[in-house]
Amino acid sequence: MSRLALLRLLLPAALLTFTASAQADAHSDVAALIQQGKTTEAIAQAQNYLAQNARDPQMRFLQGSAQSAAGDTQAAITTFTLLTQEYPELPEPYNNLAVLYAGQGQLEQARGALLQAVRNNPSYPVAYENLGDIYLRLAHEAFSQATKLQGAQPDVQRKLSGLRPLLQP
Numbered sequence: 001m002s003r004l005a006l007l008r009l010l011l012p013a014a015l016l017t018f019t020a021s022a023q024a025d026a027h028s029d030v031a032a033l034i035q036q037g038k039t040t041e042a043i044a045q046a047q048n049y050l051a052q053n054a055r056d057p058q059m060r061f062l063q064g065s066a067q068s069a070a071g072d073t074q075a076a077i078t079t080f081t082l083l084t085q086e087y088p089e090l091p092e093p094y095n096n097l098a099v100l101y102a103g104q105g106q107l108e109q110a111r112g113a114l115l116q117a118v119r120n121n122p123s124y125p126v127a128y129e130n131l132g133d134i135y136l137r138l139a140h141e142a143f144s145q146a147t148k149l150q151g152a153q154p155d156v157q158r159k160l161s162g163l164r165p166l167l168q169p
Helices: 020-036 039-052 057-069 074-085 092-103 107-122 125-150 154-167
Strands: none
Touching: 020 039, 020 057, 039 107, 057 074, 057 092, 074 092, 092 107, 092 125, 107 125, 125 154
8 A cells, every 4th residue: 555545635525615506516526526436527527617717726626636536646736736825724735735745755845735734724633644644754764764874773673663553554
């Protein structure tokens, strides 16, 4: 299982709150396609919708989620980054951006994005859980580096041994 699996992406359907019926249907349809694994269709529907409603943050979030689910990490990073720039108060794009960074091994960038997510919403449990996972991975890297530099010291080995089960899926 990949390291990315340790962190949780927000499920788009759980995030969204809708007001207008037609808008809700479009959002619900794209979210359902993502849930069904029909990412190509989800991206196409999101793009069609965004052609008429370019600044809709909910649909743009769904578009980034579909891009991520389709494996187009760079496109998803671009989408979520633009969302954080245009709507810096929203915590969810920071969370999903952090998951993508972590999947690329960019742990410091992931940590920064998650810290911003919890600053924006101190009651956001998924971001805290993901931040904890990042800290575990950073600790593992630090202890591993210490072992490389000073050899297998008992204290460091004990700490590494304690971390390993926490990093397993």
